[in-house]
Amino acid sequence: MKRTLTVVSAGLRLPSSTRMLADRLADAARRELxxxxTQVDVNVVEARDHAHDLVNYLTTGYPSAELRRVSDEVAKADGLIAVTPTFTASYNGLFKMFFDCLDDTILVDKPVLIAATGGTGRHSLVLEHALRPMFAYLRAVVLPTAVFAATEEWGGGDDSQEPLLRRIQRAAGELAREVNRQESPQIEDPYSDPVPFERLLDGR
Structure with a gap:
């Protein structure tokens, strides 16, 4: 069986520690699966690449073709990895805007691994105070282990990264088990069973 993981990274810069964490989580989850x-396809969505389309959709209500494509990738995924930088003790606006633009049923029962980056470990509560409640509201299956990576955990050699690597591995294992436990999403085509034109005309 083939499974699909979609990764949403809301980093604003290139290179980005947010994208780096997203890639490590995706690689670990792929190895676990x-x-x-289980065969795995991984799709990475950089929210910054769709910033203009997201703003246009929020202000007009009409998604671009590219935004519809990305939304379909999220909908069809067996599991989601969502990573944001920490801004003012919460997720950044781009991250929130991306999920505001998705249909509010897309994440129902979908396994979601949440993660965040920040300048100091003091920001790690963003995972429990901001991300977990948002995805719980969207009725996703939020995994028990959330991963926060502070700036100091990226430098200083393998010893300083060891706790982060353990968290990544634990979260990846949880995601792989939950993905394999669930059936793949069945996406309904809204145009597969159109109402006949005659019925639309007769007013019933």
Missing amino acids: EGQG
Whole structure:
């Protein structure tokens, strides 16, 4: 069986520690799934690449073709990895805007691994105070282990990264188990069973 993971990264700069964390989580989840005999496709969505389309959609109500494509990737994914930088003790505006633009049923029962980056470990509560409540509201299956990476955890050699790597591995294992436990999403085509034109005309 083949599974699909979609990764949403809301980093604003290139290179980005947010994207770096997203890639490490995706790689770890892929290894876990492949170790269980599951083929995996990973799709990465950089929210910054869709910033203008997101603003246009929020102000006009009409998504671009590219934004519809990205929304479909999220909808069809067996699991989601969502990573944001920490801004003013919360997710950044781009991250929130991306999920505001999705249909509010897309994440129902979908396994979601939440993660964040920040300048200091004191910001780690953003995961429990901001991200987890948002995805719980969207009725996603939010995994128990959330991953926060502070700036100091990226430097100083393997020893300083060891706690972060352990958290990444634990979260990836949880995501792989939950993805394999669930059926793949069945996406309904709203145009597959159109109302006949005659019925529209007769007013019933």
